[in-house]
Amino acid sequence: MILPLRLEQVSYQSIIEPxxxxxxxxxxxxxxxxxxxxxxxxxxxxxxxxxxxGGRVTWKGENPRRHQAMxxxxxxxxxxxxxxxxxxxxxxxxxxxxARMAADALREVGLWHLAHRPARVLSGGEQQRLALARAWALxxxxxxxxxxxxxLDPSATREIxxxxxxxxxxxxxxxxxxxxxGQARRLGDEVLFLHQGRLVERAPVERxxxxxxxxxxAAFIKGELPWV
Amino acid sequence: MRGSLREPMDSISESFRAAAxxxxxxxxxxxxxxxxxxxxxxxxxxxxxxxxLPLGAAIAVGRFPGRRAVxxxxxxxMGLPPVVVGLVVYLLLSRAGPLGDFGLLxxxxxMVIAQTILILPIIAALCRQSVEDAWREYEEQLRSLGAEGVxxxxxxxxxxxxxxxxxxxxxLGRAAAxxxxxxxxxxNIDGVTRVMTxxxxxxxxxxxLPLALGLGIVLIxxxxxxxAAAYLVKEAAQRKYG
Numbered sequence: 001m002i003l004p005l006r007l008e009q010v011s012y013q014s015i016i017e018p019x020x021x022x023x024x025x026x027x028x029x030x031x032x033x034x035x036x037x038x039x040x041x042x043x044x045x046x047x048x049x050x051x052x053x054g055g056r057v058t059w060k061g062e063n064p065r066r067h068q069a070m071x072x073x074x075x076x077x078x079x080x081x082x083x084x085x086x087x088x089x090x091x092x093x094x095x096x097x098x099a100r101m102a103a104d105a106l107r108e109v110g111l112w113h114l115a116h117r118p119a120r121v122l123s124g125g126e127q128q129r130l131a132l133a134r135a136w137a138l139x140x141x142x143x144x145x146x147x148x149x150x151x152l153d154p155s156a157t158r159e160i161x162x163x164x165x166x167x168x169x170x171x172x173x174x175x176x177x178x179x180x181x182g183q184a185r186r187l188g189d190e191v192l193f194l195h196q197g198r199l200v201e202r203a204p205v206e207r208x209x210x211x212x213x214x215x216x217x218a219a220f221i222k223g224e225l226p227w228v
Numbered sequence: 229m230r231g232s233l234r235e236p237m238d239s240i241s242e243s244f245r246a247a248a249x250x251x252x253x254x255x256x257x258x259x260x261x262x263x264x265x266x267x268x269x270x271x272x273x274x275x276x277x278x279x280x281l282p283l284g285a286a287i288a289v290g291r292f293p294g295r296r297a298v299x300x301x302x303x304x305x306m307g308l309p310p311v312v313v314g315l316v317v318y319l320l321l322s323r324a325g326p327l328g329d330f331g332l333l334x335x336x337x338x339m340v341i342a343q344t345i346l347i348l349p350i351i352a353a354l355c356r357q358s359v360e361d362a363w364r365e366y367e368e369q370l371r372s373l374g375a376e377g378v379x380x381x382x383x384x385x386x387x388x389x390x391x392x393x394x395x396x397x398x399x400l401g402r403a404a405a406x407x408x409x410x411x412x413x414x415x416n417i418d419g420v421t422r423v424m425t426x427x428x429x430x431x432x433x434x435x436x437l438p439l440a441l442g443l444g445i446v447l448i449x450x451x452x453x454x455x456a457a458a459y460l461v462k463e464a465a466q467r468k469y470g
Contacts, residue, residue, distance in 0.1 A: 044368075047372065049368055049371055049372065065374060066374070069372070070368075070372045072368065072369065076365055076366055076368075076369035077470075078366075078383065078387050079387045079388075079465075079469035079470060080387075080469070088373075088383075089373045092373050092374045092375055092379075093373075093374060118468060118469050118470050119470070120469060120470025121469075121470040134373075
């Protein structure tokens with residue numbers, strides 16, 4: 001177990017102002033905020049892709065990197081087959097039987113029919129599902145998602161959301177940045193609302209949308225809703 | 229006056245006929261010259277790739293003071309004038325030069341050295357650009373998966389191997405086509421250091437146009453073939469791997 005994740009007075013340049021919070025196992029956490037609010041940077045600080053310029057990020061367990069995965073807005077696939085891309089991640093994680101485990105992961109997420117296709121010639125939605133399959137194969141304790149459906153059409157978005165629910169059902173802690181309010185309601189249990197690099201509000205999803213405690217959150221919900 | 233105007237036209241078509249029959253008959257002199265040219269240029273490409281690809285990759289992912297100046301310098305060196313490279317290598321290898329004791333001047337080895345210096349910046353600079361573009365795209369994902377250092381670098385290099393092939397072939401095209409450097413350090417000695425480009429220069433000034441033209445045709449055919457191969461390989465790879 002690597003959770004809870006603790007951020008103590010964590011800041012990053014002028015993008016994230018000193019911020020303290022704990023993330024527990026269990027509820028899916030949605031990081032909400034307008035473009036430029038610092039959502040992506042905050043996730044990268046949590047995942048360890050960025051080092052904070054102030055404060056400390058601490059995980060509880062040993063070798064925390066091994067137990068997390070991240071899926072980006074645009075999936076990055078290597079120029080090899082879908083199967084080989086998943087196997088590559090497993091090999092890096094030290095799996096002894098990477099090829100078989102990769103095949104299992106593709107079957108479980110329903111992508112086996114694409115296993116031997118070159119990953120980079122798949123459609124955007126298929127590549128994103130493959131990125132989730134790659135994360136699935138690693139059985140992470142925490143899954144970070146940075147606007148995973150921002151460049152996808154509605155049907156691909158539905159498939160991605162179903163996969164994210166599967167992670168949650170399997171006991172993976174989901175931490176997702178989005179500015180899609182509908183998606184936040186569908187997938188989230190709690191909301192971290194960022195505004196100009198500050199954590200303005202943390203609340204259960206329903207309360208956040210029905211009774212936002214801050215003026216910034218109220219304005220954000222009002223401004224975004226018509227386009228959900 | 230009229231006769232002297234018509235004469236060059238006649239001699240051009242005459243030369244083309246003679247050149248064609250030289251090539252068709254598999255002339256031994258011509259064959260030896262072509263083989264030496266290819267040997268020298270391929271050796272230079274091999275050496276320049278061994279040095280230039282790791283150098284380009286290191287500059288692409290490394291963060292060190294003066295990096296931007298190194299990149300500008302490297303890009304500028306792509307346009308090195310061959311005669312200047314020839315002159316510098318000549319000075320280094322000549323009897324009185326610092327490397328004079330090796331007795332390399334006017335040998336094919338000297339030509340390989342000069343061409344290696346000439347095309348090293350081309351291969352390194354093109355490799356640097358390809359690796360840098362790829363690294364920008366892959367870095368976060370690879371780090372997220374736990375790939376670091378040399379392992380991550382090798383993954384990226386393997387992934388862009390077809391772009392690197394283009395860089396290497398660009399070097400080969402430049403090496404095969406240049407005349408200034410090999411002329412100065414090779415000396416254009418018949419049967420020893422005479423390559424396609426130096427022969428063309430010499431035979432043209434002597435007025436022996438058939439051999440010059442024949443070699444010119446072969447040279448253009450080789451350069452064309454190299455570029456066509458590079459294009460086709462890259463296209464096939466793009467279709468297959470995306």
